[in-house]
Amino acid sequence: MQPSLVKETIVEALEEIREQNPAPRILLVADNYGSHHAKLTQQQADELGIEFVFIPPYSPTLNAIEPLWKDVKREISPTVFEDKDHFREFLTETFLRLSRGLSFDAD
Numbered sequence: 001m002q003p004s005l006v007k008e009t010i011v012e013a014l015e016e017i018r019e020q021n022p023a024p025r026i027l028l029v030a031d032n033y034g035s036h037h038a039k040l041t042q043q044q045a046d047e048l049g050i051e052f053v054f055i056p057p058y059s060p061t062l063n064a065i066e067p068l069w070k071d072v073k074r075e076i077s078p079t080v081f082e083d084k085d086h087f088r089e090f091l092t093e094t095f096l097r098l099s100r101g102l103s104f105d106a107d
Contacts, residue, residue: 006035011044018048026050029064032057071098 017026028045030036030052037054045052055062075094081087 007038007040010035010038010041014041014044014048014050018050024049027053029053029055031055031063068095068099 014028017028026049028050032054035041036052042052060066072091072094075098076087076091079090081090
C-alpha cells in the first residue's frame with residue numbers, strides 16, 4: 001500500500017471516530033507508525049478535536065493490539081490455507097471473534 005493511501009485511510013478512520021464519539025475531546029492512543037505522525041493525519045486530527053497520545057517506541061506491552069495479534073497468530077499458525085481469499089476470510093473471522101469481547105472504552 002502506498003504511504004498516501006495509508007494516510008488517507010487513517011484520516012477516514014479519524015472521521016468515523018469523531019462521528020461515533022460526540023465528546024468534545026478525544027484522546028487516541030497510537031503507536032509510532034509513520035502515517036500517524038504525517039502532516040495530513042495531524043491536521044485532520046486537530047480539525048476534529050482528536051489528540052494522539054503516542055506510546056514509546058519498542059513498547060509492545062503498552063500497545064493494546066499486541067496481545068490480540070499474539071492470539072490471532074496462535075490460532076492461524078497451524079492452519080493450511082487453500083488460497084489468499086481463504087486466508088483473508090479465516091483471519092478476519094478469527095480477529096473479529098477474538099476481539100469481540102475486548103474494549104478499552106471508559107464510558
